[in-house]
Amino acid sequence: MTRDRQRIARDHAFDHALGMDASISRRDFLNGVPIAIGGAAAAGLLPDFLAAAFAAGQAPQDAPGYYPPVLTGLRGSHPGSFEVAHSLRDGDFWSKAGTVAESGETYDLVVVGGGISGLAAAHFYRARRPDARILILDNHDDFGGHAKRNEFELGGRVALLNGGTLLIDSPKPYSAVADGLLKTLGIDPVALTQKCTHRDFYPSLGLRRSVFLDQETFGADQLIVMSDGLSWTQLLAQSPLSPQVRSDIVRIEEASIDYLPGLSSDEKKTRLANMSYRDYLLNVVKADPGVIPFYQKRTHGEWGVGIDAVSALDVWAFQFPGFQGLGLKPGSAPHTGYTALGYAGGGSYTFHFPDGNASIARLLVRDLIPESVPGNTAEDVVTARIDYSRLDRPASPVRIRLNSTAVRARNVGDPASSTAVEVAYSRGGELNSVRARTCVLACYIMMVPYLCPELPERQKQAIKYLVKTPLVYSSIALRNWTSFKALGVSSVHAPGGYHSSLFLNSVVDIGDYRSPRSPDEPVLIQMIRTPVQPGLSERDQNRAGQIDIFNTTFETFERNIRAQLARILGPGGFDPARDITAITVNRWPHGYAYEYNQLFDPEWPEQEQPHVIGRTRFGRIAIANSDSGAAAYTDSAIDQAYRAVQELLGV
Ligand SMILES: Cc1cc2nc3c(=O)[nH]c(=O)nc-3n(C[C@H](O)[C@H](O)[C@H](O)COP(=O)(O)OP(=O)(O)OC[C@H]3O[C@@H](n4cnc5c(N)ncnc54)[C@H](O)[C@@H]3O)c2cc1C
Numbered sequence: 041m042t043r044d045r046q047r048i049a050r051d052h053a054f055d056h057a058l059g060m061d062a063s064i065s066r067r068d069f070l071n072g073v074p075i076a077i078g079g080a081a082a083a084g085l086l087p088d089f090l091a092a093a094f095a096a097g098q099a100p101q102d103a104p105g106y107y108p109p110v111l112t113g114l115r116g117s118h119p120g121s122f123e124v125a126h127s128l129r130d131g132d133f134w135s136k137a138g139t140v141a142e143s144g145e146t147y148d149l150v151v152v153g154g155g156i157s158g159l160a161a162a163h164f165y166r167a168r169r170p171d172a173r174i175l176i177l178d179n180h181d182d183f184g185g186h187a188k189r190n191e192f193e194l195g196g197r198v199a200l201l202n203g204g205t206l207l208i209d210s211p212k213p214y215s216a217v218a219d220g221l222l223k224t225l226g227i228d229p230v231a232l233t234q235k236c237t238h239r240d241f242y243p244s245l246g247l248r249r250s251v252f253l254d255q256e257t258f259g260a261d262q263l264i265v266m267s268d269g270l271s272w273t274q275l276l277a278q279s280p281l282s283p284q285v286r287s288d289i290v291r292i293e294e295a296s297i298d299y300l301p302g303l304s305s306d307e308k309k310t311r312l313a314n315m316s317y318r319d320y321l322l323n324v325v326k327a328d329p330g331v332i333p334f335y336q337k338r339t340h341g342e343w344g345v346g347i348d349a350v351s352a353l354d355v356w357a358f359q360f361p362g363f364q365g366l367g368l369k370p371g372s373a374p375h376t377g378y379t380a381l382g383y384a385g386g387g388s389y390t391f392h393f394p395d396g397n398a399s400i401a402r403l404l405v406r407d408l409i410p411e412s413v414p415g416n417t418a419e420d421v422v423t424a425r426i427d428y429s430r431l432d433r434p435a436s437p438v439r440i441r442l443n444s445t446a447v448r449a450r451n452v453g454d455p456a457s458s459t460a461v462e463v464a465y466s467r468g469g470e471l472n473s474v475r476a477r478t479c480v481l482a483c484y485i486m487m488v489p490y491l492c493p494e495l496p497e498r499q500k501q502a503i504k505y506l507v508k509t510p511l512v513y514s515s516i517a518l519r520n521w522t523s524f525k526a527l528g529v530s531s532v533h534a535p536g537g538y539h540s541s542l543f544l545n546s547v548v549d550i551g552d553y554r555s556p557r558s559p560d561e562p563v564l565i566q567m568i569r570t571p572v573q574p575g576l577s578e579r580d581q582n583r584a585g586q587i588d589i590f591n592t593t594f595e596t597f598e599r600n601i602r603a604q605l606a607r608i609l610g611p612g613g614f615d616p617a618r619d620i621t622a623i624t625v626n627r628w629p630h631g632y633a634y635e636y637n638q639l640f641d642p643e644w645p646e647q648e649q650p651h652v653i654g655r656t657r658f659g660r661i662a663i664a665n666s667d668s669g670a671a672a673y674t675d676s677a678i679d680q681a682y683r684a685v686q687e688l689l690g691v
Pocket of ligand 1 (some may be wrong): 664
């Protein structure tokens with residue numbers, strides 16, 4: 041055999057051992073086919089079921105059995121959802137597009153974007169104008185925006201995970217508006233947490249958090265289980281880390297040393313606000329550089345970037361180690377970023393539905409189009425089977441039109457005096473326009489300049505500043521979780537891994553929904569990847585991560601999922617070829633709203649902040665979405681929807 045052939049044979053055997061050729065639920069709707077519909081040069085690749093429906097001249101969501109939460113493979117920004125928007129961005133959309141057909145449909149409000157902000161905007165509008173007719177457009181095959189649900193049938197019962205937005209949680213208390221909306225929807229986070237959440241279940245089985253050190257980064261594979269009562273010296277005793285690195289980690293985690301003596305608490309906070317956690321560890325704590333890989337990805341989940349790009353003050357607010365001896369007073373400091381503000385001043389209540397905040401989106405849809413979502417409580421919505429064919433019925437005062445990318449939102453006449461807005465959208469390669477008295481753009485804010493090229497230049501430039509943070513949440517169905525039990529872990533942080541964390545699904549029982557209790561039962565786990573480029577500014581890291589996600593195939597995600605699980609869980613008896621039964625990769629290249637970062641961004645007066653300039657109403661078009669609050673949280677999505685609607689109703 042030539043060397044090439046040997047390599048190919050080796051790769052083949054490796055893939056086989058991982059189960060890359062195993063028959064699981066993962067590619068069902070992946071095999072896109074190029075389509076050209078109705079003479080229009082329809083863009084790109086579409087999942088088979090969408091292509092088939094469009095080819096038959098049917099709106100896919102009206103087809104019997106249409107139920108996107110159960111789709112596996114590449115979800116989040118799924119094939120078929122983004123190509124039109126990218127073509128608009130690249131400037132070649134209109135030259136290839138056919139003519140826009142005037143549908144003759146008229147509404148009081150057209151909302152672009154069916155995430156929580158867009159749905160909330162429709163709710164707030166109807167609260168003031170109960171007879172209003174509203175159309176909501178979204179480019180995805182499901183509503184909810186980031187608040188999406190992954191639904192599986194495992195062992196004869198429904199198993200749920202959040203595809204994006206995880207839970208009700210914010211660094212500041214929910215505003216009266218956001219809290220009021222939750223109440224209207226029947227959500228009482230405090231009562232639901234008490235009744236439905238079982239945070240102590242995994243600990244009661246002896247399962248703990250853990251850290252996996254990989255050979256490539258640390259010299260050897262090792263799983264460190266955070267067992268009760270062990271000191272850091274004991275935890276690291278068998279680790280491949282050098283004695284100096286071990287002793288510095290012990291110092292960071294346990295020692296109570298004032299590394300900034302002679303300064304007041306406020307002065308210390310100001311210093312910490314202006315240095316990254318990485319610089320704090322290296323230059324203030326004077327730790328060996330070998331500790332950095334151990335901590336580098338700790339911030340990935342919350343901030344989407346590593347410790348090089350998050351301030352020491354922000355991570356102090358999240359109880360990261362190394363600050364025990366500084367004597368910092370609780371509460372916010374003059375220079376804390378958004379995320380630190382809520383600390384000790386009181387963040388919001390929290391609650392996690394089994395599908396994350398997708399349940400909030402479902403409750404909003406029930407509020408807007410009751411006949412589409414059976415049931416009447418915040419508990420029964422979890423297992424409700426939505427009838428997608430009822431979302432866009434002509435007789436309904438509120439309509440949700442999926443698979444529809446808005447390509448233009450234009451004030452009819454001069455924005456200052458216009459009386460209507462024309463919104464054009466592309467669905468299945470066909471272009472249609474509708475008219476409305478008002479419009480809320482609740483889509484990603486960076487789309488706005490492409491939808492409204494007439495926007496003032498200053499506003500367009502401000503919007504360009506806001507680069508969203510990319511993330512990938514993968515949901516993986518396992519035959520059982522005996523390997524977790526054998527290893528004594530419920531979650532793993534993997535500082536050197538392709539995915540930086542993985543965990544067993546949270547245990548929540550709500551309505552008819554039950555979480556598995558026996559390790560022999562099938563379970564869902566989640567793996568999180570945040571592609572970054574340490575050393576760049578946060579915005580540049582976000583850009584690099586977006587490209588990374590865009591260029592990564594499902595096969596690559598799958599191979600990494602399998603290989604990483606095999607290495608971490610293999611010693612507990614896990615076999616990826618045997619134990620993985622389904623994979624859904626939710627990729628969010630346009631994930632978290634951009635939150636200002638004091639390490640890289642100027643401190644503008646409030647009215648000069650890019651998101652404040654960027655969200656300025658333009659005639660009869662107002663701008664919502666959590667982006668326009670510069671806060672990647674559901675309460676921001678709701679608050680901004682409310683503001684946008686108030687602006688329009690004041691017109
Ligand atoms: C992975 C992930 C985890 C998160 N976890 C949490 C959490 O635990 N708690 C929390 O509070 N927040 C969380 N967030 C933040 C989350 O963004 C907000 O909570 C909230 O869901 C945002 O809602 P939105 O409606 O503002 O935006 P989105 O959810 O982004 O909705 C906007 C919608 O507009 C659509 N759109 C864009 N352009 C067009 C167009 N041209 N035509 C039609 N439609 C268009 C988009 O595709 C999208 O569907 C998370 C975000 C991500 C990505």
